[in-house]
Each structure stands twice: as C-alpha cells, then as structure tokens.
Amino acid sequence: MSDPFKGIEPMVYQSKINVPYSWWAGDTASKFYITLRDEKIILGTKCETCNKVFLPPRKVCPSCFTENREWVTLADEGTVLSFTVARRRFAAIPNNKKVPVIWGLIKLDGADTAMLHYLDEIKPENVTIGMRVKAVFSEVRQGTIRDISHFKPVQ
Amino acid sequence: MDRTAVIGVGMTKIEKNKVRETFADMMWEAVNKALDDAGMTIDDIDNVVTTSSDFWDGRTISCMAVGDASGAAHKNVSCVEGDGAYGAFYGMTRSLSGSYKTTLVTGHSKGSQSVSSLITNSAFDPIYERGLGMDMITACAMQASSYMHRTKATPEQLAMVSVKNHGNALKNPLAQLPMKITVRDVLESEMIADPLHKLDCSPISDGCAAVIIAHESVAAKFKQKPVWIKGVSICADSFFFGDRDLSRARSLTEAARKAYAMAGIKDPKKEIDFVELYDAFTYQELMWLEEMGLVDDAMAGKLLEKGEFDMDGRLPVNASGGLLSGHPVIAAGLYSMAAVVRQIRGDAGGFQVKNAKTGLVHGLNGLGGQSHCVFILDKDK
Ligand SMILES: [Zn+2]
Numbered sequence: 001m002s003d004p005f006k007g008i009e010p011m012v013y014q015s016k017i018n019v020p021y022s023w024w025a026g027d028t029a030s031k032f033y034i035t036l037r038d039e040k041i042i043l044g045t046k047c048e049t050c051n052k053v054f055l056p057p058r059k060v061c062p063s064c065f066t067e068n069r070e071w072v073t074l075a076d077e078g079t080v081l082s083f084t085v086a087r088r089r090f091a092a093i094p095n096n097k098k099v100p101v102i103w104g105l106i107k108l109d110g111a112d113t114a115m116l117h118y119l120d121e122i123k124p125e126n127v128t129i130g131m132r133v134k135a136v137f138s139e140v141r142q143g144t145i146r147d148i149s150h151f152k153p154v155q
Numbered sequence: 156m157d158r159t160a161v162i163g164v165g166m167t168k169i170e171k172n173k174v175r176e177t178f179a180d181m182m183w184e185a186v187n188k189a190l191d192d193a194g195m196t197i198d199d200i201d202n203v204v205t206t207s208s209d210f211w212d213g214r215t216i217s218c219m220a221v222g223d224a225s226g227a228a229h230k231n232v233s234c235v236e237g238d239g240a241y242g243a244f245y246g247m248t249r250s251l252s253g254s255y256k257t258t259l260v261t262g263h264s265k266g267s268q269s270v271s272s273l274i275t276n277s278a279f280d281p282i283y284e285r286g287l288g289m290d291m292i293t294a295c296a297m298q299a300s301s302y303m304h305r306t307k308a309t310p311e312q313l314a315m316v317s318v319k320n321h322g323n324a325l326k327n328p329l330a331q332l333p334m335k336i337t338v339r340d341v342l343e344s345e346m347i348a349d350p351l352h353k354l355d356c357s358p359i360s361d362g363c364a365a366v367i368i369a370h371e372s373v374a375a376k377f378k379q380k381p382v383w384i385k386g387v388s389i390c391a392d393s394f395f396f397g398d399r400d401l402s403r404a405r406s407l408t409e410a411a412r413k414a415y416a417m418a419g420i421k422d423p424k425k426e427i428d429f430v431e432l433y434d435a436f437t438y439q440e441l442m443w444l445e446e447m448g449l450v451d452d453a454m455a456g457k458l459l460e461k462g463e464f465d466m467d468g469r470l471p472v473n474a475s476g477g478l479l480s481g482h483p484v485i486a487a488g489l490y491s492m493a494a495v496v497r498q499i500r501g502d503a504g505g506f507q508v509k510n511a512k513t514g515l516v517h518g519l520n521g522l523g524g525q526s527h528c529v530f531i532l533d534k535d536k
Contacts, residue, residue: 010174017213023281055397056283062393082304082401084296085349092276093288103289105297105397114397116284124349129304145286 028059031071033143040137042148044111046070055111076135077154078108085124100124106133106151120150158536159250160374160381162257163193163367164493169331169481172267173361178212181263181363182224189259189365194378197226200367201255206235206242206262208485210274225261225365238262238433239364240488240518240528244389246368256370262486266359278522284396291435291522292356294396296348298523299438301402303350305453308441310350312456314341316437317354317479319459323466324476326505329490331360331481341437355437362483364490371536382496385513386418386531396522404446407519407527411447418531420513423448427531429470429498429508431491432517433524434477440464443517444472447529471508474498488518492530499534 025033028045035041044053045068047061053072054061061068083104086093093101102119104127119127121136133151141147165188167173167181176184190196203225207217214220218234225232235242239262246260275291289297302308318338324330341354374381390406390413392399399405411423420426427449434440441455449470450458458464464472473479475494478487495514497503503511516530 005175012174015213025282029282054395056280056395058395062395062398081397082297082301084293084300086293087346087348090288090290090292091270091272092290093272094286097288101288103287103293103297105301105401107397113395116287116289116396118287129300145283 028057032057033147036147037141037143042074042076042108042135044072044074046072052112053110054113055108055115072110074111075109078106078111078133080119080127080129080131080133081105081107081114082129083119083127102127104133104151117145117148118150121152157251158371158383159247159368160371160383161366161492161496161532162369162374162377162379162381163189163195164365164496165189165192166329166364166490166493167362168329169360169362169483169490171331171358171360173265174267178220178263178265179224181361182221182261185363185365186225186259186261189367192379193367195367199257199377200226200230200259201257202230202249203227203232204235204242204246204249204258204260205232206237206239206260206485206489208236208264210277211264211266211269211484213269221261221263225259231255237485237520238488238518238528239486239490240492240516240530241389241520243366243368243489243492243530244387244528247384247387250368250370256373258368259365260368260489261363261365262489263363264483264485265361266482266484267361271359275522280395292351293348294522295436295439296351298401299350299436302438302442305402306445306456307453308438308456310342311338312441312459313355313437314338315459316434316440317341319465320434320440320473320477320479323474323506324480326466327476327480329481330476332358333476333480351436357435357478357482360481360483362481362486362490364486364493366489366492366496380500382499383533383536384530385533386414386416386420387529388413388417389526389528391526394525401523404442404524404527407443407446407524407529408448410527410529414529414531418533420531424450426513427470427515428510428513429474429495430472430515430517431475431477431494432472432515433487433491433519434473434479435482437479439524440472440477447515447517466506466508474503474506474508476506488516488528491518492516495532499532
C-alpha cells in the first residue's frame with residue numbers, strides 16, 4: 001500500500017480540555033481547613049475500633065468500614081518517611097514553587113498515617129528518611145493545604 | 156469452576172508518537188490482528204470490553220471513540236477505566252457468565268497527545284493533595300526512595316533493570332525503545348526526581364492491544380492454541396498516598412497469593428516459569444517480584460545481578476522488554492498478557508524463553524500501585 005502521508009505533514013488538531021471545577025470539601029475537610037486556617041492547628045480523625053488516627057482526616061476508617069467519630073489534635077512536628085526531589089519543572093508543579101522542589105511523606109506525632117507536603121529550608125542532599133521536621137504555617141491562610149507553607153528541619 | 160482461555164492477541168507497534176493515527180485507527184489494527192491470530196471474524200465475537208481512561212483520551216465516555224473500530228456495533232459493549240489487565244478480568248467474567256462465550260478485550264492510549272504530569276497529578280485527592288503538584292513520576296520516586304531505604308537496593312541494581320529490559324526489547328519488533336545501554340549510561344542520564352534517572356523511567360508511548368478470551372466450551376473451536384487462565388485476582392489498598400507503607404505492596408502480595416491458590420500453585424518460586432510485570436520504573440521490577448513472593452524479601456537486586464531474571468535466566472522477567480521499553484498506559488496490561496500468551500504458545504520469536512509453561516501477568520492501577528491484578532496463564536487446562 002502506498003504511504004498516504006508521502007510528502008504531507010500529518011494534520012494535528014490543537015485543542016485543550018479546561019473545565020472549571022469546584023470540589024465541595026464536605027464537613028470533615030471543612031473542619032480540618034477551618035481549624036488550620038484560623039488556629040494553625042492540624043487535626044486528624046480517629047477510628048475507635050482500630051485505635052488509629054488518620055491524616056488527612058476522613059470520615060470512614062479504611063481498615064474496618066466504621067465511622068471515625070473522634071477528632072484528635074496532632075503535633076506540628078513529625079518524621080520524614082520518604083521524600084523525593086523534582087529536578088525538572090514538571091507541568092503539575094505550582095507556578096510559585098521553584099525547582100528543585102522537595103516533597104516529603106511526613107508522619108506527624110500522634111498520627112498513624114502520613115501526609116504529603118513540601119520540605120524546605122534544607123538542601124535536597126541533606127534530606128534523610130527518619131529526619132525530624134516541623135510545620136511552618138503560611139502568613140496568609142485561605143483554607144487550603146498550602147496554609148502550611150512547608151516543613152523545615154527541627155533544630 | 157469453568158475455565159477460560161486466551162485464544163487470540165493483537166498489538167500495534169508501541170511508538171513515541173503515532174501522529175498518523177487516531178485512536179480508532181490504532182484499534183482497527185489491533186483488533187484485526189487479534190481476530191487473524193485467533194482465526195475468527197468479528198461475527199464470532201459475542202461481546203466487547205474496551206479499556207481506556209477519559210483523562211488520557213481528552214474526552215468523556217472515551218470508549219465511544221473506539222466502539223466502531225472494535226466491532227462493537229449491535230453488541231453488548233462495556234468499558235473499564237484502568238489498566239488493561241483489569242479489562243481482561245472483566246472480559247473473563249463475561250465469558251464465564253453463561254451469557255457470552257467469546258469476549259474481545261481492548262486497551263488503548265496515547266501519552267503523546269497530552270501532558271502526563273497534569274494527567275497523573277489528577278490521580279491525587281483534589282482537596283488534600285493535588286495542589287502540592289506531585290505526579291506519577293514524583294510519587295513513584297518517593298516510593299523508590301522508600302523501597303531502597305528498606306531493602307538497601309542500590310542505584311546500580313535499579314540501573315541493571317533498565318539495561319536488561321531495554322536489551323530484551325532488541326528482540327521485540329513491537330517495542331518502542333530497544334537499546335543496548337550500560338549501567339553507567341543509566342546512572343549518568345539526567346536525574347529527574349531523586350532517586351530516578353531518566354533511564355529509570357518508562358517513556359511516553361502510544362499503542363493499542365486486543366485479546367480474545369473464550370469459555371472452555373468454544374476455546375478449541377478456532378485455529379489458535381488456547382492459553383488457559385488458571386488463576387487471577389485483583390486487590391486494592393488504601394486510597395490516600397500516605398496510608399500505605401510505600402516500600403511495600405500489601406495488595407499485590409494478597410492478589411498474588413489468591414491467584415496462586417486459584418491456580419493450585421503451592422510454591423510460586425518453583426512453579427512460575429516467567430513473568431511480565433509492570434515496570435513503569437526500574438525499582439518496580441525488583442519490588443513487585445519480592446512482594447509477589449517470587450523471590451525472597453529484599454533479595455531481588457542481588458538475584459538480578461546474578462542474571463536470574465535475564466531472558467535465559469532462572470526466572471525470565473519482562474523478556475518482551477517490559478514497559479521501560481514502551482509504556483502505553485491502559486493498554487500496558489494487555490501487552491503484558493499478550494507477551495505471556497505468545498511465550499506459552501512458543502510464538503514469542505526473538506524473545507522466546509525456554510520452558511514457558513506457566514507465566515504470570517501483572518497489571519496495576521494508581522499512584523505507586525494502589526491496586527494490583529495478577530493472572531496466572533498456563534499451557535495446560
Ligand atoms: Zn477502623
């Protein structure tokens with residue numbers, strides 16, 4: 001069969017999917033974000049059956065399918081369970097973050113699960129698994145995960 | 156329980172950019188190849204399961220874009236969103252249902268048409284996690300750090316996975332990135348997200364694959380040697396990224412255990428002859444092998460160094476070149492399944508392994524393998 005594209009540039013149709021979307025945060029995340037924004041306090045939810053504290057807080061225990069009824073105030077310090085450093089400007093990285101960006105998986109004292117956030121005020125090569133870090137809250141807080149600016153090493 | 160068999164497979168070549176083809180064009184090619192392979196016509200197909208992802212396809216109800224080209228007109232067609240292995244699971248259950256005897260299962264995607272960082276960022280929880288800007292690469296890099304910390308697997312061992320699989324791809328004409336490279340090439344390639352270098356990561360790819368799954372009552376009716384599905388299981392872990400011990404894949408261990416039990420396998424280390432698994436990143440090959448119980452804990456790197464997973468090794472892993480050599484998301488699990496089917500039939504050509512009687516196919520969904528699917532395929536019923 002002859003090549004239908006011989007001498008022709010294949011046509012490419014340029015387009016975009018860009019649909020505004022609002023996520024209703026629900027009562028659990030609302031309480032978490034309001035407390036974070038107004039009091040600089042990080043809350044988790046607790047399953048009384050499993051005796052486990054979840055961060056990010058959610059309404060249903062992922063292990064036993066019961067409702068997490070209790071709220072627990074967590075420390076603003078914790079341990080780095082893992083981390084990575086973006087060396088390239090990946091498209092998903094927010095515009096106001098400079099590469100290299102360091103993300104950590106951080107288990108706050110008092111929580112049984114870990115949360116994702118940024119690590120900063122440290123060079124990428126000095127980050128280690130097991131290091132202790134502390135939350136730095138943003139000056140301007142708007143009820144988002146970035147009301148925590150980042151975590152920094154505990155001195 | 157009734158049995159099913161894979162009786163036909165068809166795949167397009169995996170390419171960086173199929174700029175000459177639409178989704179339907181790729182589908183037309185893969186489906187016709189599968190029908191030819193099986194010695195069937197579209198009239199012999201009772202029903203169709205397509206596998207796709209709306210975000211990757213840039214539209215909703217993405218299955219509708221390939222319905223015509225998959226011969227679904229006037230048939231019962233349904234869509235699975237996720238890896239192709241999950242589509243094959245659903246297709247198998249339809250062939251077991253009593254309503255249908257033959258099911259055509261397809262999977263397609265084109266990474267080239269979109270921006271994978273933005274698409275995979277959308278897999279994170281929108282309220283708590285997405286705004287931090289992680290994606291599949293950075294999520295898996297974090298998992299790699301965690302795995303290497305626990306097992307002491309080295310960057311050199313990870314690099315050897317890349318060397319092996321790109322080398323295997325030299326024998327597979329459908330692979331996108333056949334390459335003769337060295338450990339040094341991998342370690343000197345760009346550091347993308349610590350600890351993953353560019354050559355630790357699978358490429359952006361386009362491709363489409365199709366398999367035909369038949370009930371045992373009709374499996375021998377057509378031209379191809381049936382390859383029997385002896386065991387299968389899917390297991391999911393917690394959704395939130397930080398709920399899991401990232402250095403482990405509890406749901407994979409469970410899925411493998413159930414699939415072995417269904418297949419009557421007592422000692423997978425001895426009874427599984429070869430594996431095609433989801434090596435989107437180098438560390439994953441080592442980690443999944445351990446978590447499936449095919450090698451001892453934290454030993455995969457050392458066994459790899461000894462050549463055990465080479466094409467002519469004790470347990471060939473990703474003899475096709477794996478996903479490191481071409482990674483059409485969604486279609487991936489069906490490419491792996493097709494590779495195992497061809498091995499068992501003795502049709503794998505240049506990447507044929509010896510004594511390919513019992514093979515394992517592994518597919519996954521989610522960031523760092525939130526959910527896993529394991530198939531055991533066998534020459535014997
Ligand atoms: Zn519970």
